[in-house]
Amino acid sequence: MKFIDEYADPELVKKLxxxxxxxxxxxxxxxxxxxxxxxxxxxxGRSGIRSIVPDKLxxxxxxxxxxxxxxxxxxxASIELAERKEVLITTFGDMVRVPNSSGDTLGRFPKEKVRxxxxxxxxxxxxxxxxxxxxxxxxxxxxxxxxxxxxxxKVAVENxxxxxxxxxxxxxxxxxxxxxxxxxxxxxxxxxxxxHVSIILGKDSYADLGIRGVVSGFEPLDILTxxxxxxxxxxxxxxxxxxxxxxxxxxxxxxxxxxxxxEVFEIVDTPWRGLGVIPATGLGIRKKYSDYDAEKKFKxxxxxxxxxxxxxxxxxxxxxxxxxxxPLFGNKCLPDNPIGPCMVSSEGACSAYxxxxxx
Ligand code: SF4
Numbered sequence: 001m002k003f004i005d006e007y008a009d010p011e012l013v014k015k016l017x018x019x020x021x022x023x024x025x026x027x028x029x030x031x032x033x034x035x036x037x038x039x040x041x042x043x044x045g046r047s048g049i050r051s052i053v054p055d056k057l058x059x060x061x062x063x064x065x066x067x068x069x070x071x072x073x074x075x076x077a078s079i080e081l082a083e084r085k086e087v088l089i090t091t092f093g094d095m096v097r098v099p100n101s102s103g104d105t106l107g108r109f110p111k112e113k114v115r116x117x118x119x120x121x122x123x124x125x126x127x128x129x130x131x132x133x134x135x136x137x138x139x140x141x142x143x144x145x146x147x148x149x150x151x152x153x154k155v156a157v158e159n160x161x162x163x164x165x166x167x168x169x170x171x172x173x174x175x176x177x178x179x180x181x182x183x184x185x186x187x188x189x190x191x192x193x194x195x196h197v198s199i200i201l202g203k204d205s206y207a208d209l210g211i212r213g214v215v216s217g218f219e220p221l222d223i224l225t226x227x228x229x230x231x232x233x234x235x236x237x238x239x240x241x242x243x244x245x246x247x248x249x250x251x252x253x254x255x256x257x258x259x260x261x262x263e264v265f266e267i268v269d270t271p272w273r274g275l276g277v278i279p280a281t282g283l284g285i286r287k288k289y290s291d292y293d294a295e296k297k298f299k300x301x302x303x304x305x306x307x308x309x310x311x312x313x314x315x316x317x318x319x320x321x322x323x324x325x326x327p328l329f330g331n332k333c334l335p336d337n338p339i340g341p342c343m344v345s346s347e348g349a350c351s352a353y354x355x356x357x358x359x
Contacts, residue, residue: 016221031234032188033189038346040192064173066345068342073271075100077167081300088115090126090138091106092140120166142171143172146261146283150263173194175209175281206241213242217248226245273314
């Protein structure tokens with residue numbers, strides 16, 4: 001147990017690992033669990049959880065990093081927008097490093113043209129300060145960021161801003177989990193469900209999916225507790241959603257945030273990078289707010305693009321393989337020179353493996 005000193009309560013860790021081991025002994029096959037949140041991916045890597053659980057248990061990283069699942073065609077469309085003289089792009093930082101299928105990135109533009117913001121609301125300020133520019137915010141994220149982006153669009157409406165739009169690639173998690181659970185190639189026995197997303201959606205949002213999951217927090221002990229609860233379900237043959245993060249996640253979630261999101265966005269089919277189109281997992285901007293929809297205003301077309309040659313992100317995000325199975329991992333594809341999106345964000349599976357587990 002080489003990383004055990006880093007845990008808040010090593011004795012409790014030992015007990016949990018023992019319980020996991022005991023329950024696994026009663027299961028006659030290997031078990032695959034998937035974490036669906038980039039923060040979980042980082043925490044598992046940093047704390048060395050993979051090295052202290054039995055080999056029979058595989059922990060796989062799912063599509064929980066928004067940058068990783070944003071399609072190459074969206075990156076190309078954003079680059080095309082940035083090339084327009086009148087457009088000023090605003091975006092979260094990781095997006096400028098994500099390559100499209102031909103290796104082009106938003107990072108090649110000067111910072112006056114592609115501005116990194118820490119909150120979508122900063123894009124409103126930039127639009128107010130630059131009335132001669134069309135300010136486009138790249139709306140990329142899950143239920144954790146979508147309500148803030150929705151609120152930003154409402155602020156633009158209230159301020160009668162005519163030079164602010166959002167190019168929405170926002171996505172929702174629950175139906176994507178159902179698609180993964182139903183994918184015979186993935187072979188997922190249960191999900192460590194995302195803590196942040198669940199704070200917004202609530203535990204009940206997973207109830208009708210028929211998936212096995214445990215909502216977990218982000219401390220190593222939270223994750224080990226979630227793993228143990230999942231193994232216990234598998235041993236008993238139970239398929240249900242439990243909550244191991246009740247200090248932050250309620251049954252109903254944050255209904256105010258859900259309302260804002262629902263007011264501005266509608267559910268649409270959307271492509272996930274490496275996974276293809278998953279029905280009813282995208283958040284498109286409602287017609288009522290179409291003046292603030294960059295896709296409509298600039299008649300954006302998303303080219304269909306293949307993944308960079310050799311990149312296995314799509315399979316990694318489905319739990320079919322792990323980062324070290326990719327022949328480019330750690331040699332041609334590095335955090336400073338990412339070839340695929342999973343190596344870009346610190347929450348990406350390849351990046352987390354490179355940082356914490358490559359040896
Ligand atoms: S190591 Fe790089 S090329 Fe390979 S799957 Fe990960 S991101 Fe793609």
